[in-house]
Amino acid sequence: MKVLVCISHVPDTTTKIKFTDDNSALDKEGVQFVINPYDEFGLTRAVWLKEKEGAEVTVLTVGGAEVEPTLRKALAIGADNAIRVDQEAVDGFQVAKQIAAVAEAEQYDLIIAGRESIDYNGGQVGGMLAALLQQPFINACVGMEVEGDKAELTREIDGGKEKLSAQMPFVIGGQKGLVEESDLKIPNMRGIMQARKKPLDVRQPAEVEARTKVGTFEKPAPKGDVKMVDAENMDELVRLLHEEAKAL
Amino acid sequence: MSVLVYLENWDGNFKKTTWEAATYAAKTAEMLGTEAYGVSIGQPEEDLAQAGNYGLKEVIELKDEALKSFDANAYGQAVAQVAQEKEATTVIISGTFNGKALAPALTVALEAALLTNVTQLPKSTEPFTVRRSVFSSKGFNELSSQADKQVVVFVPNSIAPEKVEGSASLSEGSAQVGDAPRVEVKEVDRVKGQIPLPEAERVVSGGRGLKGPENWDMLEELAEVLDAGTACSKPVSDMEWRPHAEHVGQTGIAIKPDLYVAIGISGAIQHLAGVSASKTIVAINNDPEAPFFKAADYGVVGDAFEVVPRLTEAVKEFKAQN
Numbered sequence: 060m061k062v063l064v065c066i067s068h069v070p071d072t073t074t075k076i077k078f079t080d081d082n083s084a085l086d087k088e089g090v091q092f093v094i095n096p097y098d099e100f101g102l103t104r105a106v107w108l109k110e111k112e113g114a115e116v117t118v119l120t121v122g123g124a125e126v127e128p129t130l131r132k133a134l135a136i137g138a139d140n141a142i143r144v145d146q147e148a149v150d151g152f153q154v155a156k157q158i159a160a161v162a163e164a165e166q167y168d169l170i171i172a173g174r175e176s177i178d179y180n181g182g183q184v185g186g187m188l189a190a191l192l193q194q195p196f197i198n199a200c201v202g203m204e205v206e207g208d209k210a211e212l213t214r215e216i217d218g219g220k221e222k223l224s225a226q227m228p229f230v231i232g233g234q235k236g237l238v239e240e241s242d243l244k245i246p247n248m249r250g251i252m253q254a255r256k257k258p259l260d261v262r263q264p265a266e267v268e269a270r271t272k273v274g275t276f277e278k279p280a281p282k283g284d285v286k287m288v289d290a291e292n293m294d295e296l297v298r299l300l301h302e303e304a305k306a307l
Numbered sequence: 308m309s310v311l312v313y314l315e316n317w318d319g320n321f322k323k324t325t326w327e328a329a330t331y332a333a334k335t336a337e338m339l340g341t342e343a344y345g346v347s348i349g350q351p352e353e354d355l356a357q358a359g360n361y362g363l364k365e366v367i368e369l370k371d372e373a374l375k376s377f378d379a380n381a382y383g384q385a386v387a388q389v390a391q392e393k394e395a396t397t398v399i400i401s402g403t404f405n406g407k408a409l410a411p412a413l414t415v416a417l418e419a420a421l422l423t424n425v426t427q428l429p430k431s432t433e434p435f436t437v438r439r440s441v442f443s444s445k446g447f448n449e450l451s452s453q454a455d456k457q458v459v460v461f462v463p464n465s466i467a468p469e470k471v472e473g474s475a476s477l478s479e480g481s482a483q484v485g486d487a488p489r490v491e492v493k494e495v496d497r498v499k500g501q502i503p504l505p506e507a508e509r510v511v512s513g514g515r516g517l518k519g520p521e522n523w524d525m526l527e528e529l530a531e532v533l534d535a536g537t538a539c540s541k542p543v544s545d546m547e548w549r550p551h552a553e554h555v556g557q558t559g560i561a562i563k564p565d566l567y568v569a570i571g572i573s574g575a576i577q578h579l580a581g582v583s584a585s586k587t588i589v590a591i592n593n594d595p596e597a598p599f600f601k602a603a604d605y606g607v608v609g610d611a612f613e614v615v616p617r618l619t620e621a622v623k624e625f626k627a628q629n
């Protein structure tokens with residue numbers, strides 16, 4: 060079984076977001092980049108498939124050379140090999156097309172993307188990739204049991220869950236639940252040493268045009284000062300919520 | 308040229324966000340100087356003609372057997388076919404779980420641009436430009452379509468449904484989705500009568516400060532009197548005090564209710580990322596230094612076990628009088 064895990068390279072969740080002086084982009088100065096948290100769940104799930112079913116696990120990122128430490132980390136966690144498509148990621152469609160080009164050549168049985176990247180929160184790549192490859196798509200996937208070339212899956216829906224089955228090859232948009240937080244694999248010394256020797260294949264991008272253009276960035280308007288209400292006086296809080304905030 | 312909107316139903320019922328989507332579509336059509344159409348899939352129990360009250364001209368109903376259960380590709384293709392028929396250049400989708408799942412397939416079928424996480428009506432239509440939330444509400448960004456068509460996925464609760472005079476005509480359409488690569492749905496398990504978080508106008512949320520799952524009764528009572536949904540911080544769902552679906556934040560659900568009441572939650576940056584877009588935030592915490600007070604509109608320093616029942620009583624009294 061060949062498994063592809065799509066890894067998005069994103070600012071660490073504790074990052075205080077700043078934009079460049081002309082507000083045209085994220086100011087990357089001092090920002091630490093990590094594996095997108097949603098993709099971490101998918102990666103650990105894939106490594107389990109390697110341990111239990113002998114799957115071959117490839118990780119892939121579309122991006123410049125600066126994403127390589129993130130791919131190395133994924134290798135240290137247990138992926139067998141890595142691919143970097145050498146093009147700056149600018150839009151979900153462009154990224155999906157690049158991954159689709161690799162997938163058409165490599166023929167994976169299972170592609171694990173994340174529900175969304177925590178940078179632009181697009182939630183686009185997995186579903187577009189599935190549509191481009193003409194494969195089933197399971198978004199917000201919180202459970203997957205693989206049996207031969209079939210899988211029983213669970214996905215989150217508004218106010219509940221849906222159980223379904225799918226035939227490989229298919230694409231999922233994964234999240235917590237694929238594995239639990241406590242199961243997440245973290246790189247150990249041995250993994251880090253081995254990762255140095257694992258192949259990281261840099262591929263030339265396919266010819267693709269983005270379909271969106273990013274304009275100016277802006278920080279949210281700062282909150283006014285918090286109004287403190289005495290703990291004994293909840294009638295006052297209700298009054299404020301009603302009269303001032305119009306939230307009641 | 309026209310605008311098409313997907314009118315989602317849940318077990319046959321529409322929700323507020325269905326009409327948010329209709330309003331979004333009608334207003335976008337107005338900006339473009341054209342008409343807005345709706346597409347409905349399945350057998351809604353409610354009257355579809357009410358879509359006219361939100362400015363839609365016509366609703367096309369798809370009742371094909373092949374669309375009985377949800378599938379991202381099949382639904383995406385079905386909506387695309389109606390869009391083509393109606394020569395729609397803009398398709399509006401509410402960012403529900405199913406909406407987000409079908410939008411990419413729809414976009415691919417239409418060779419459109421996909422604009423997601425949109426928080427306002429379009430800023431302009433030439434080029435088609437929207438404002439979207441990025442970095443988990445830590446920023447906003449203008450995004451323009453560079454294609455001839457665009458699919459817009461907006462964040463539920465970003466725009467208010469707006470009623471107008473009118474009635475929509477209904478027509479039955481059909482979609483060919485036999486070739487869609489699809490999944491087989493076995494079981495849909497939805498909690499009945501509960502307000503799904505992304506749509507809740509008010510949310511009461513609990514953190515580790517509540518000490519254990521047995522203490523959620525008081526939180527649920529407050530939620531009930533406020534007609535609110537319930538949410539929790541990540542550790543609370545990790546410890547399985549509460550179901551995972553209630554976990555809000557950067558790695559959970561992002562919400563933007565009118566009122567968010569945070570009880571015994573410290574206000575970590577990853578938590579705030581998912582809730583800071585709320586219109587009004589109340590933080591209840593026994594530590595005056597809790598970071599949440601910096602992100603809140605109203606703060607109460609006190610023991611949740613005393614403050615919450617008191618607040619519940621106060622809301623009850625308020626409701627009795629109003």
Ligand SMILES: Cc1cc2nc3c(=O)[nH]c(=O)nc-3n(C[C@H](O)[C@H](O)[C@H](O)COP(=O)(O)OP(=O)(O)OC[C@H]3O[C@@H](n4cnc5c(N)ncnc54)[C@H](O)[C@@H]3O)c2cc1C
Pocket residue numbers: 072096513514515516517539540541542543554555556557558559570571572573574575576577578581591592593594597609610611612
């Ligand atoms: C990659 C990553 C992603 C994350 N994603 C998320 C996310 O999506 N959502 C999320 O919530 N967190 C997330 N976190 C975790 C986050 O950093 C915090 O650890 C978490 O939000 C803390 O939860 P808490 O506020 O419930 O608990 P705590 O931080 O333990 O806070 C409990 C609070 O309760 C107060 N308290 C205690 N007793 C009482 C009482 N009797 N009455 C009133 N107040 C009381 C305390 O003063 C304290 O402020 C993430 C972390 C990482 C590293």
Ligand SMILES: Nc1ncnc2c1ncn2[C@@H]1O[C@H](COP(=O)(O)O)[C@@H](O)[C@H]1O
Pocket residue numbers: 064065066067068095097098119120121122148151154171172173174175176177179180181182183184185
């Ligand atoms: N540049 C990228 N390279 C590889 N995979 C990506 C990239 N961007 C996004 N993805 C994948 O697509 C998922 C959804 O991302 P997005 O559509 O950007 O929200 C992520 O969780 C990743 O699995």
